[in-house]
Each structure stands twice: as C-alpha cells, then as structure tokens.
Amino acid sequence: MSNAPESARGSGEGGRRRILVLFAHPSLERSEVNGPLAEATARVEGVTLVDLYAESPTFDFNVDREQARLLAHEVICFMYPLYWYSTPAILKEWQDLVLERGFAYDAAAPALQGKIFFSALTAGGPEAAYCAAGYNHLTIRELLYPLEQMARLCGMIYLPPFALFGARTALEEGRLAGHVADWVRVLEALRDDRLDLAAAAPRTKLNDDLNAIIRGG
Amino acid sequence: MDGMLLHAFVYLAAAVLAVPVANRLGLGSVLGYLIAGILIGPALGLVGSETKDIQQIAEFGVVMMLFLVGLELEPKLLWEMRGRLLGLGGLQVGLTAVAIAAFALWQGLYWGLGLAIGLVFAMSSTAIVIQTLNEKGLTKTEGGRASFAVLLFQDISVIAVLALIPFLARPESLRLAPWLNAPMGQSPAVHGTARLVAGLPDWGYALVVLGAVAVVVLGGHYLSRPLFRYIAESRLREVFTASALLLVVGTALLMTLVGLSPALGTFLAGVVLANSEFRHELRSDIEPFKGILMGIFFITVGAGIDFGILSRDFVTVLGLTLGVMGLKTAVLLVLARLFRLQAGDRWLFALSLAQAGEFGFVLLGFCVQNGVVQGNIARTLSLVIALSMLLTPALFILYERLIAPRLRNGSGPPAADTIDEEGTVVIAGIGRFGQIINRLLVAAGVDTVVLDHRADQIDLLRKLGIKSYYGEASRPDLLHAAGLGRARLFIVAIDDRDRAVEMVEYCRRTYPQVRILARAYDVSHLYLLKRAGADLAMREVYDTSLGMGAAALRELGMHPYKVERMTRAFRRHESEGLAGMYDLWDEDPDIARNLDLQAVIRKHVGTLQDALNADRMQLHDRTERGWTPPSRGFSRESDEWQ
Numbered sequence: 001m002s003n004a005p006e007s008a009r010g011s012g013e014g015g016r017r018r019i020l021v022l023f024a025h026p027s028l029e030r031s032e033v034n035g036p037l038a039e040a041t042a043r044v045e046g047v048t049l050v051d052l053y054a055e056s057p058t059f060d061f062n063v064d065r066e067q068a069r070l071l072a073h074e075v076i077c078f079m080y081p082l083y084w085y086s087t088p089a090i091l092k093e094w095q096d097l098v099l100e101r102g103f104a105y106d107a108a109a110p111a112l113q114g115k116i117f118f119s120a121l122t123a124g125g126p127e128a129a130y131c132a133a134g135y136n137h138l139t140i141r142e143l144l145y146p147l148e149q150m151a152r153l154c155g156m157i158y159l160p161p162f163a164l165f166g167a168r169t170a171l172e173e174g175r176l177a178g179h180v181a182d183w184v185r186v187l188e189a190l191r192d193d194r195l196d197l198a199a200a201a202p203r204t205k206l207n208d209d210l211n212a213i214i215r216g217g
Numbered sequence: 218m219d220g221m222l223l224h225a226f227v228y229l230a231a232a233v234l235a236v237p238v239a240n241r242l243g244l245g246s247v248l249g250y251l252i253a254g255i256l257i258g259p260a261l262g263l264v265g266s267e268t269k270d271i272q273q274i275a276e277f278g279v280v281m282m283l284f285l286v287g288l289e290l291e292p293k294l295l296w297e298m299r300g301r302l303l304g305l306g307g308l309q310v311g312l313t314a315v316a317i318a319a320f321a322l323w324q325g326l327y328w329g330l331g332l333a334i335g336l337v338f339a340m341s342s343t344a345i346v347i348q349t350l351n352e353k354g355l356t357k358t359e360g361g362r363a364s365f366a367v368l369l370f371q372d373i374s375v376i377a378v379l380a381l382i383p384f385l386a387r388p389e390s391l392r393l394a395p396w397l398n399a400p401m402g403q404s405p406a407v408h409g410t411a412r413l414v415a416g417l418p419d420w421g422y423a424l425v426v427l428g429a430v431a432v433v434v435l436g437g438h439y440l441s442r443p444l445f446r447y448i449a450e451s452r453l454r455e456v457f458t459a460s461a462l463l464l465v466v467g468t469a470l471l472m473t474l475v476g477l478s479p480a481l482g483t484f485l486a487g488v489v490l491a492n493s494e495f496r497h498e499l500r501s502d503i504e505p506f507k508g509i510l511m512g513i514f515f516i517t518v519g520a521g522i523d524f525g526i527l528s529r530d531f532v533t534v535l536g537l538t539l540g541v542m543g544l545k546t547a548v549l550l551v552l553a554r555l556f557r558l559q560a561g562d563r564w565l566f567a568l569s570l571a572q573a574g575e576f577g578f579v580l581l582g583f584c585v586q587n588g589v590v591q592g593n594i595a596r597t598l599s600l601v602i603a604l605s606m607l608l609t610p611a612l613f614i615l616y617e618r619l620i621a622p623r624l625r626n627g628s629g630p631p632a633a634d635t636i637d638e639e640g641t642v643v644i645a646g647i648g649r650f651g652q653i654i655n656r657l658l659v660a661a662g663v664d665t666v667v668l669d670h671r672a673d674q675i676d677l678l679r680k681l682g683i684k685s686y687y688g689e690a691s692r693p694d695l696l697h698a699a700g701l702g703r704a705r706l707f708i709v710a711i712d713d714r715d716r717a718v719e720m721v722e723y724c725r726r727t728y729p730q731v732r733i734l735a736r737a738y739d740v741s742h743l744y745l746l747k748r749a750g751a752d753l754a755m756r757e758v759y760d761t762s763l764g765m766g767a768a769a770l771r772e773l774g775m776h777p778y779k780v781e782r783m784t785r786a787f788r789r790h791e792s793e794g795l796a797g798m799y800d801l802w803d804e805d806p807d808i809a810r811n812l813d814l815q816a817v818i819r820k821h822v823g824t825l826q827d828a829l830n831a832d833r834m835q836l837h838d839r840t841e842r843g844w845t846p847p848s849r850g851f852s853r854e855s856d857e858w859q
C-alpha cells in the first residue's frame with residue numbers, strides 16, 4: 001500500500017472535515033493542561049470530543065458505537081498526557097477492541113482508509129530530552145512509532161503529534177494559553193482543509209512553525 | 218353547639234375561599250387569611266363578638282410557631298450566622314424601635330407606650346417574607362440571606378419583648394407584679410393557678426422558675442427521646458402526633474403555672490429538640506396545627522379591623538403606614554450599606570422587610586392585656602400593620618420590575634451567589650441497602666439527609682455518627698421537611714415495594730426537578746418504578762447475583778478474565794433485553810396474559826447463550842469479539858505485518 005498522503009476530503013457539511021477527538025485522561029480533576037485543551041476542543045465547531053474515561057470507565061466499549069463514530073469523521077485524533085512513553089491504558093484497550101479485523105484491516109474495504117490520524121499529547125519532560133542526545137534518547141515521533149504504524153496499516157494518513165513539552169510547568173510559565181490557541185488553530189485548519197498535509201507529514205512534531213503549514217485563518 | 222359549628226363553618230369557608238385566590242394572585246397566605254377575616258367581619262358582618270374568644274384559642278398557634286422556630290434553630294447554624302443575626306437583626310430591631318419611640322415621645326406619648334409601639338412595628342412578617350422569597354427563588358441571594366437573618370432575630374427577640382412589655386405600662390395602670398401577669402394565651406382558669414406561686418418569697422419563686430426551665434431543658438434532652446422512641450416503635454402515627462401535641466401543650470401549661478411565657482417555654486423545648494432525630498417528624502406533626510391556628514388568628518385580626526377608623530382618619534392611618542414603612546426601609550438601607558450588601562441585594566433586603574408583621578399583632582394583643590397600649594390606639598395600630606402587610610406584594614413587584622432590571626443593566630451581569638451548600642441528597646430507607654449508598658456519598662463529601670421509619674435503626678446510626686431522622690418516609694410533609702424541594706437527588710432505598718412506587722410517583726409529581734433513583738425488587742417492580750417516574754431503577758440483588766455467578770465460574774476453573782468478559786456480555790444482553798421489553802410490558806403488565814411479552818422473554822432467554830458462547834470467528838460473537846487475532850494466513854497473504 002502506498003504512503004502518499006492523498007488528502008482525506010471532508011464529506012461533512014460544505015466539504016469540511018469532521019474531526020473526532022478521542023480524549024483520555026484518568027484523573028481529569030488534577031489535570032492542569034489537558035483539561036483546558038479539552039474544553040477548548042469542545043468549543044470548536046465541527047469537532048466531536050469524546051471523554052473515553054467518562055464514557056467507558058470500566059474499559060467496556062460498545063464496539064459498534066465506536067466504529068460508527070469513526071465512520072462519521074474524516075480526522076481521528078488521540079488526545080492524552082504521555083504516560084510511560086505511550087498512551088494511557090484506555091486508548092490501548094480501545095485500539096485492541098475497536099480496530100477489528102474485517103473493519104480496520106484485513107477487509108475488502110478497510111473502513112478507515114484515507115482518514116487522517118494524529119496525536120495531541122502533553123509530556124512532562126522538556127523538549128530537549130526528546131532527542132538522541134537527551135536522556136530519553138528518542139524523539140517523540142520515534143517513541144510513537146507503534147501508533148504511526150497502526151495508522152499506516154489501517155490505510156490512514158499519519159501526521160506527527162501536536163505536542164506540549166514541560167507540561168507540568170506550562171501553566172506557571174505562561175505557556176498554556178498560547179498552546180491552546182495553537183491547538184484551536186490547527187483544528188480549524190484541518191477542518192477547513194487549510195493545513196498543508198504534505199508539508200506537515202515529515203515533521204517531528206506538528207506545532208513547530210504553524211505559519212509554514214497553515215494557509216489563511 | 219350549633220353556634221360553634223356555624224362559626225367554624227364561616228371561618229373555614231372564608232379561609233378556603235380566600236386563601237387559594239390570594240395565593241394565586243401572588244399575595245401569599247397570610248394576606249389571604251387577613252382578607253378572609255375582612256370579608257366575614259367588617260365587610261359582610263357574619264361574625265361578631267365571639268372573635269375575641271376564638272382569638273384566645275388561636276393565639277396558641279403562636280406558641281406552636283415559636284416551638285417550630287426553636288426546632289429550626291440548630292445551635293450550629295445559629296453560631297455560623299451569629300454575626301448577621303446579632304449585627305443586622307439586633308440593629309434593625311433596636312434602631313427601628315428607638316426611632317419610633319423617639320417620634321412618639323416627641324408627639325407627647327408616654328415613653329413606655331412609645332417603645333412598645335416601636336417594638337411592635339420593628340417586627341416584619343416572617344410568614345409573608347419567607348414565603349415570597351421562596352416563591353420567587355430569592356432565598357439564596359445575599360439579600361435573601363440577610364433578610365432571613367433579620368427575621369430569625371426578630372422571631373427570637375419576640376420572647377424577650379414579651380417579657381419586657383409588662384414593665385412598659387404606666388406605673389399607675391400596673392395591677393399586679395409583672396411576673397404574675399401570666400402572659401398571653403392563658404385562660405382564666407390557668408390564670409388562677411398561676412397564683413399558686415404568688416405566695417412564695419422572691420427566692421422561692423426564683424427557684425421555682427429555674428426548676429421549670431430545668432424541667433424543660435433536661436426533660437427535653439433526656440426524657441423526650443426515649444419516650445418518642447418508645448412511641449415510635451408502637452408504629453401508631455396518631456399516638457406520635459398526640460405526644461408531639463402533648464409536649465407542646467404540657468410545656469405551655471408548665472410555664473403558665475409558674476407564671477412564665479408559654480411561648481418562651483415551647484421555644485426552649487424546640488431548641489432542645491432541634492438536634493434530635495425526631496426533629497422532622499415533630500415539625501411535620503405540629504405544623505398543620507400551627508398553620509390552622511395561625512390562620513384563624515389572622516382571620517380574627519382581619520375580622521377585627523375597624524374600617525370605621527380608616528374612613529374617619531384616612532389621612533392619619535395612611536400617613537402612619539407609609540411613615541412606618543419609610544422609616545423601616547431607611548433603617549434597613551443604612552444597615553445594608555453597613556454590612557456591605559450589593560446594590561440589588563440592598564434594595565431586596567430593605568423592601569422585603571419594610572412591612573410590620575404577624576408578631577406585631579401578637580405583641581399588640583399582649584400590650585393591651587397588660588395595659589400598656591389602650592384599646593383604641595391598638596385598633597389604629599392593627600390597621601396600620603394590616604395595611605403595611607397588604608402593601609408588601611406591591612413592594613416585591615416594585616423590586617422585580619423596576620429596581621432589579623435597572624441594576625442589572627447598569628453593572629453587567631449580577632454577581633454570582635456564594636454557593637455554600639452541595640446539592641443535597643435525600644435517602645429514604647437506611648437498611649442494608651441505603652446504608653451502603655449513604656456511606657459512599659458521605660465519604661465523597663456529599664450532604665445527605667437520611668430518613669427511616671425504624672426508630673431503633675435511626676438510634677443506632679446516630680450513635681455511629683450518621684445524620685439520620687426518624688419518620689415514615691412516604692409522608693409528603695416529612696419529605697418536604699427533609700428538604701426534597703431543594704434536593705438534587707432522591708434515593709428510594711426502602712424495601713416496601715408499593716410504598717416505593719407511591720413515593721416515586723409523589724416525588725415526580727411534586728418535585729419535577731429532582732432526579733429519582735430507586736431500588737427495585739424485580740423486573741416488574743423495576744418497570745413499575747420506571748413508569749412512576751424514576752430516572753434510574755436498579756434491581757437490588759442483580760449485581761451480587763451476577764458476582765456470585767462469576768465466582769462460581771472461576772471456582773470451576775474458568776480463566777478470570779474470560780469470566781469477566783462473559784459477565785460484561787451478560788450485562789449488556791440483559792440491559793438491551795430489559796429496554797426492549799418495556800413497551801410490551803407497558804401494554805399489559807400481567808405477564809400471564811401478555812402473549813407478546815412471553816414470546817419476547819423466551820427469545821431473550823434463548824439468545825443469552827449465543828451471546829456468551831457464539832463461535833469465536835463470527836463477527837457477532839459478543840464475548841470473543843474483542844481481541845480476535847488476525848487469521849493465521851494473514852501475514853502470509855499480505856505484506857503488511859512484516
């Protein structure tokens with residue numbers, strides 16, 4: 001299967017893309033950054049925000065409903081705090097149950113083909129740690145290879161993660177508001193097809209220089 | 218006998234006709250009663266001299282009212298409000314009374330008379346104001362809270378004022394030592410017995426008084442509880458009501474015997490019982506009596522209003538009324554500023570308390586009895602009180618239509634209220650089922666009110682430090698007393714199936730805003746509860762049974778996670794089935810006759826096994842659907858897993 005990013009055209013209203021944000025945070029009441037990000041997400045038109053821990057607190061998914069939701073959107077986003085270089089557990093369980101054989105892969109018409117997939121994550125460690133010379137040795141993109149490969153196997157277009165580093169001090173250092181604004185900008189650009197997918201695809205993280213990949217807005 | 222029945226008929230008919238209409242018009246019930254009295258008295262002339270006798274009986278309603286006021290006064294609540302209570306309330310009563318007394322003195326009246334009139338007018342109408350604030354949803358505003366504090370202080374201060382009034386009489390009109398004038402509500406017979414203490418020396422008398430107060434406090438604290446518990450266990454409702462009445466009447470009698478105010482005594486008894494588990498029950502037992510007696514009291518006041526005076530001295534009466542209201546408003550506005558209320562709250566506070574009130578009538582009657590105020594003056598003053606009460610709804614309308622909107626436009630959105638209470642949860646039934654619920658909620662920091670009809674159970678829970686109240690939780694008045702009107706959730710956890718359905722029905726009808734969670738016995742009961750309006754009903758042993766079924770499968774050696782998956786599948790199958798069958802059941806709940814329902818139940822039972830054990834490779838296999846591995850040939854056929 002080819003990896004060329006053929007743009008997922010929105011079939012929503014007015015040719016816009018509909019965006020599904022699957023949000024996973026197990027202790028939202030203590031969150032400093034994901035809470036505000038989720039609130040902002042819910043306010044963007046054309047975006048469906050799903051709080052997985054609230055909807056399926058026992059990890060018991062209604063697979064039919066989850067799959068129907070995927071079919072109704074053109075962009076799928078996992079939104080989460082980075083836990084042990086990966087997603088919180090519920091997103092893993094969600095993948096294991098929802099991305100069924102015959103639906104997402106090994107199917108005559110893979111259901112997710114051509115959709116866009118990416119992560120929006122926050123990490124406690126500083127950005128400098130996420131490189132070969134840093135104490136984490138790998139970049140954030142490299143650490144998320146399993147997700148990237150998951151997307152590719154399902155025929156989806158993969159974009160690098162929208163990431164906030166040093167998340168534990170973002171609020172007190174006044175970096176949060178700008179990050180939230182950037183996030184809303186990315187969502188709106190994706191929705192309105194103003195984000196240059198080809199330019200964004202090779203990046204390590206999506207939000208390096210947004211002006212270079214977003215037109216107008 | 219005929220005469221008595223006739224009078225009862227006239228009074229009741231007037232009340233039944235006038236009060237609902239007044240309520241509809243937003244005037245409140247107190248005004249309704251007054252209007253009823255005006256109708257049968259001055260307007261139609263149906264009643265005459267007997268109003269005096271009836272008024273004496275009706276005054277007992279005031280004694281009951283003070284008992285209820287006392288019952289509301291949890292010492293803790295009182296302590297939290299102390300600043301406002303003493304500051305706002307004390308200054309309001311004091312400043313208003315002194316200002317009016319000064320005016321009276323300037324007019325050349327005796328100072329005692331002036332002060333008495335000042336105290337009479339300082340009182341506002343608790344009944345009208347609380348009810349109106351409630352109806353208009355203003356109780357939780359800062360202005361509403363401040364008003365409540367002042368009203369509470371007034372209600373309490375009535376006790377002190379009653380004790381003070383005898384001393385205000387002109388010395389020459391004093392007939393007996395003031396203490397021996399057994400205060401209000403006494404019949405001549407009781408008055409006679411009050412002389413029992415007349416022969417005692419001062420120190421002996423003091424001892425008797427102290428003894429009586431001790432009897433009320435200690436008896437209320439130590440004796441009444443075991444007594445009520447004993448009576449509650451007999452499960453005879455009317456006997457409980459009778460004993461509640463007995464408590465009030467007995468306290469009043471004791472006080473009259475030693476020459477103290479019966480109102481003071483019952484107030485004390487109320488405070489002593491405010492912390493007891495029988496508080497809600499006592500309140501709902503006494504309240505109807507108090508309501509009727511107070512109603513009759515207001516009717517007699519209305520009937521006694523002398524419209525002759527109004528037509529003769531129209532200008533004076535109207536001037537006095539407006540003067541009193543203006544003065545009260547001014548005092549309140551100053552206090553509101555002093556206590557830093559917002560502009561909108563300031564006006565609500567000042568306008569809502571500007572009238573004179575029902576305690577004014579009571580104090581006035583007492584003043585006349587003690588020769589402090591002469592009858593003709595009292596009649597004019599009654600008229601002023603009544604008029605000011607009649608004008609109160611107009612002031613509320615003034616506030617709502619003119620003042621509130623203007624303030625809102627001026628300064629952006631109104632400041633949010635301080636929220637100092639969690640939405641309360643009322644739990645009916647605190648057996649094994651309710652206890653677990655309550656423990657979880659309380660541990661999570663949720664405020665709960667627990668009701669049960671088993672006194673021994675309540676007793677035990679209280680010993681364990683769980684806030685709970687005795688009472689037949691299916692009684693509407695008790696549910697009301699427990700605060701269902703303000704609660705967010707009502708949890709029906711009782712084990713009586715029919716009662717539970719009735720309770721849900723009642724709550725759904727009366728408190729549509731409350732969400733109802735109910736304990737169901739079985740599926741039929743669950744449907745009944747759902748139809749009655751429960752938002753959520755759960756079968757009481759469903760979870761445990763399923764849990765034990767799962768334990769059995771594990772005992773048999775099945776992998777625990779496989780068991781977990783099957784249990785989840787069972788749950789899903791069950792809830793889909795239940796949801797699907799409700800409509801059929803609703804057509805005819807009798808399963809024996811409902812053939813369609815039988816067919817669906819058979820099918821539901823039949824599909825369970827499929828749901829749990831279907832072929833692993835089938836997409837519709839429920840339990841094995843998740844974590845289905847790719848086909849063995851998948852990696853060979855495609856290049857993607859390489």
Ligand SMILES: Cc1cc2nc3c(=O)[nH]c(=O)nc-3n(C[C@H](O)[C@H](O)[C@H](O)COP(=O)(O)O)c2cc1C
Nearest residue numbers: 031032033034081082083084085122123124125167
């Ligand atoms: C269980 C756990 C594991 C974590 N693992 C990592 C990690 O591997 N790398 C990292 O940079 N931060 C890690 N963190 C820090 C979180 O990413 C950080 O607390 C989060 O992004 C803050 O977002 P919040 O304020 O919305 O909760 C971890 C935190 C927890 C609780």
